Amino acid sequence: METFEVHTSRREELLRVTSALQELVDAKGWRDGALVVYCPHTTAALTINEAADPDVAADLVMALSRLLPREAGYKHVEGNSDSHVKTTLVGPSQMLIVSGGRIQLGTWQGVFLCEWDGPRNRKIWAQWLGQ
Amino acid sequence: METFEVHTSRREELLRVTSALQELVDAKGWRDGALVVYCPHTTAALTINEAADPDVAADLVMALSRLLPREAGYKHVEGNSDSHVKTTLVGPSQMLIVSGGRIQLGTWQGVFLCEWDGPRNRKIWAQWLGQ
Amino acid sequence: METFEVHTSRREELLRVTSALQELVDAKGWRDGALVVYCPHTTAALTINEAADPDVAADLVMALSRLLPREAGYKHVEGNSDSHVKTTLVGPSQMLIVSGGRIQLGTWQGVFLCEWDGPRNRKIWAQWLGQ
16 A cells, blocks of 8 residues: 655645656556545545646635534534535545556546635555455 | 446436446456446545435435535636545545445446546446455 | 344434444455545535544534524525535535554544434445445
């Protein structure tokens, strides 16, 4: 298992990690298979969505904030239950197909860490599964 | 990596792709492992849910439309931010267990492409991971 | 493919399954790879979230109930469309990284079956993918 760290700068934001993942695939020489990309935190998640227009990521943050307000009579006393719920809805991992050493993404897709309770240092884990 | 195409006919709908996936597994002779099924689009997703009663798919489309209205003060100018958010919530891929050449699904389960901004032609990618 | 069963006791609850999964990994002697954990039901899902404070799981159940009320003019006549929608949003499977025979989880993470239409007996399937 490989691990790398990213740094977020706001309570809620989407951070692009596609390049870091492709660099890992390059460095390891992985060719054909799939990469399990995994976020070991309970208030941050991983998604794949449009990387061309940053407004898409901003709208995603806004839309989830509207669905899940920060204060809503939660029991958990740390004040971040909204972050935990968002993490479950988005999910802790993504599967990336790798062919010929390249992470296969659609034209507009990028991989993002979703920070729901930052700013923090966050780890991302990656496990290679060869074909 | 294998790829196939489906055609959607409405802005929002769930399209069954289970048979197409099993046919791919049959044609390739894949026996025991897992299939990464991946949607390379940013306004379409993949889910697994009830395939017996089509009302379940219709309710799913309606429920997500209520949660995420098409117009809601989004920044992204293409008018499909709701589609992008739904895509992240449902997710771009599914892992299917394959045993003895059969995709393993529960009694009521089917695999669906979730079209959130159609009608369009959509691609689905599949990567085999043998045990 | 391995299978085990769990028993839920309420209509909606999160049930910890981390120990059962690690026991399976131990019994099988799986060392390095990934485990596909899969829920073959259409009204139950799998998530990974905080296992330390049970209030987090309780807040998650409450937040999803608010977003998706049980009665909301659904077409499906079984009265559990909310359960189906929650299942799609949370997702039917999780990928767990296994290194040196240990399921790799973050400090606060645990694996949960999300029961959305119990109480019931539920199956969980697991497929090993070695590196």
